[in-house]
Amino acid sequence: MQLKQIATISAGYPFRGKILESAGTGVVAVQMKDVSEREGIQWSGCMETELTGKREPDWLKPGDILVAARGGHNYAALITDQLLQAGTRAVAAPQFFIVRSKQDNVLPEYLVWFLNQQPCQRYFEQNAEGSLTKSIRRTVAEEAPIAVPPLAKQQTIIGLARAVRQEQRIAEQLISNGERLQSSIAKDLLDNKEGY
Structure with missing residues (x-):
């Protein structure tokens, strides 16, 4: 099955030129710097801006999926209810595709998980264009192979993925704690607090 059979794929908002900060508009632009595959969208970092394009904005909503169209890694991130908590309207920068599931039998969180897995990532990599900055065309995204x-089973996979993410966070915290402890020991030794 191809992605276009279960979802609509559209381009991000066509800003004219650079996305400029414009406080007080109540509109934010989600840019590449605001999104990570593991942590999703960091709404606090999204910049308020003015919409400069002529096209009517396609406001993001919970359940939408952003797929990075440019760069070496075409990760997907889910728009969650945090958008509503942020209390602003948001558009995606043109470097993203907006994917919206059009079927009730496909959970957006599952679709994000599948798009981030190796088979899909390999497909994007093999079909990317450009020498310096890689990018994928919309037709490539539309034809991405998807298993549904x-x-x-989708809910089981989502549960597993959440558990793995939690384990990764715990492991990172343990590593960070261990590094801080070693740094503290080294400083104490240097300050001769240990009396060696």
């Missing part, structure tokens, strides 16, 4: 298991 039953809803129960």
Whole structure:
């Protein structure tokens, strides 16, 4: 099955020129710097801006998926209810595709997970264009191969993915704590607090 069979794919908002900060507009632009595959969208870092393009904005909503169209890694990130908590309207920068599931039997969180897995990432890599900055065309995104298991299996996979992410966060925290401890020991030794 191809992505276009289960979702609509559209381009991000066509800003004319650079995205400039414009406080007080109540509109934010989600840019590449605001998104990571593992942590999703960092709404606090999104810049308020004025919409300079002629096209009517395609406001982001929970359940939408952003797929990075440019760069060496075409990761996907889910728009969650945090958008509503941020209390602003948001558009995606033109470096993203906006993917919206059009079927009830496909959970957006599962689709994000699948798009970030090796088979899809390899497909994007093999079909990317450009020498300095790689990018994928919309037709490439539309034709991405997608597997859609039953809803129960999708929910199981989502649960597994959440557990793995939590384990990664714990492991990173343990590593960070260990590094701070070693740094503190080295400083104490240097300050001769240990009396060696």
